Amino acid sequence: MDFTLSAEQSELRSTVSSFLRKRYELEPSRSAARSSIGWQPEIWQAFAEEIGILAATLPEEVGGDGGGAVETMVIAEELGRALVVEPFVSTVVLGAGLLRRAGGSKARAVLEGIASGRERVALAIDEPDSYPSGYEVATSATRAGDEWVLTGTKTMVGDAPLATRLLVVARTSGERRDPAGLSLFLLDFDASDLPADVKVHSYRTIDDRWAADIEFRDVRLPAEALLGEADHAGSLLDPAMDEATAAVCAEAVGLMRKVFADTVAYAKERRQFGQPIGSFQALQHRMVDMHIELERSVSAAYLATLRLGDAPDQRARAVSAAKVTLSRAAKFIGENAVQLHGGMGMTQELAVGHFFKRLTAIQAEYGDADFHRVRYARLSDHRSRAATGEAGVRSGAVAVG
């Protein structure tokens, strides 16, 4: 058991954190998020060129530094602490995770572009009539000679308005709820310059990010748009989604560290009835409960991160445990941070309100708590599982007496 960062990982943490402290302020990032651009391209370029976090976790053969799950966790946590809206998880964790697994020269070129800051990737998977994160896909891709014809509508495609590429999950065989029969397609994308057969509605999300609904009307794609093997996108999606989920868990830890620290500091400063409100036991105990949720969250993020390399069921189970834990904590800490800030917590004047909105959105991203509870329950059923004897995966396996 080892919970210490290596020297390189600690160095990475302090590099990211000191860059963000100096260069990433809340006010300009909010202004950018609400402008028509929606983000700060110069910050993204600095992520690539000055602190190297876009390449840190990519393979060396595409210009990356070969970092792993712990590096992703370190970066995501720091980005959360500064409430960074730029699309790190969707591009560098999820997008690159899919491209890396798919392989091939096209994927490789995009990965090189991610490492250097040129490319941003959005995954189009959820649909207006699908259960979120459930791989319920009606959008179809059919073969027409050497080409594929893509038809269907995707919704809440995170970061699509800023993306240079789309990864689209489409059905190439099977029925709508069939977990098999899905394929992954790579499309060039520019939300401001669209072909006639692609319709995009961009919108801002409640946490000042951007997403889009996208309609594909018989879009003709070249054969090489298919990534990996047809009908087998599930084998790429499962691990990449788990990695992205673990990363947003780490991001949530960063967000909660910041709002919690702000809340405790505020309770020490704010005076009512002639004394700091932090001297009241009811508020002290509330803050201790926030502290407990935070400590549980840190442990859960470790659990998810350190199990990403395990066998698929163990990995998925740890990730689901983490997301359930983090979602609960994000709600509790977010809501109570607002409550303890009183009326000021309701405004856009203080950071807490902005963090609260991100903490609210993050609960639903990559599967909400109920989705992960159900997945965890299925994976924990002792009737279908073998004993392993490892941390966080043992229960359900031992018959006593």
Next chain:
Amino acid sequence: MDLQYSPADEEFRDEVRTFLEENLTPELRRAGRLATSVYHDHEASMKWQEILRRRGWAAPGWPVEHGGCGWTASQHYIFSRESTIAGAPALSPMGIKMVAHAIIKFGTEEQKEYFLPRILTGEVFFCQGYSEPESGSDLASLAMQAVDDGDDLVCTGSKIWTTHAGEANWMFALVRTTRGPKKQQGITFVLVDMKSPGIEVQPLVMTSGEQIQNQVFFDQVRIPKKNVIGQIDDGWTVAKYLLEFERGGSPASAKLQVQLDEIAQAAANRPGPNGPLLDDPLFAVKLADLRIRCDVLEVLEYRNLARLSEGKNPGTASSLLKIINTELSQDITVLALEAAGPQGLAYQPHATMPGGPVHDHSPPQDGYVSGEAWQAVAPLHYFNDRAGTIYAGSNEIQRNILAKAELGL
């Protein structure tokens, strides 16, 4: 960073597993499985202590020269975790895990020589005399009067919540030797022979019907000064030192995981609204939630273990872990009671192995049990487990400690 045991730890784990497999009889495992509270059947505990003593593992946390094992923090954790998973009865924490450490740290050579070997063999069995009827969470306000009279202290008053006072032949107690402006001063830590004239033990019947706790009355009880641990009037120092051991980092997650496994197994064989109870989505989700909390607790324990292994003080982590594990434990007893269904309403302590004698209950002559033993355990465990958030510093006190020491409020 990693979540793996080292190869040396894995080797140790295998050694512990082999030992447990060879030595835990079905009767001993029964005491663990059918326990209704943290206090396991006394006789089974003492038998297991003797088996451990012969192996040299009864008091692993003691210094090697007194019979300890010199284990690393992770070896202690592994031993405790594996013992729990295998269903070993829990030993009483009062002697080996608590007062012995006070004797080792503050005791005279004579005290060490007399008590330590006898604690190991079980010849000396301790109970704890801290709380008083008027001093619970505010322990330092304790008032049991101890008057200096030559070679003795003469004690009058009473102690309460004394677990196993009926079984114990010795008590370690805090008594008031001097009354001054600061309540923490003037307290003395003493060892009391329970056979001393003037001691009367009155059992308290818990809501579960079990007599586990007691009130102990002292009427002019003479305690020789040679049985004082540390200095007269300086007992608070000793008590504070022991608090670390009371709250200290033994793994609670293993026990809770075993309980959840048992609930899952039982629910697979209980009728639910639509097939087995385990397949009821509402039940499955509640079970999943508790298991998730347990998985996370396990990682919290590993983080604490990692700090201890680096030689760091656990700090406020023991308060944090105490809150998390006792509240989780209570929620698990709720689900067990729910899984037990209608039979969970039957009062059947005779089907369990309670932590003490049961009051006002005559088992049926034919030994009949409605349902299964675990269903009889469920309600008693639920009632008894309410103590978890009260004892060893109530969870409200733990939250006060965290607010002050961790958050600086």
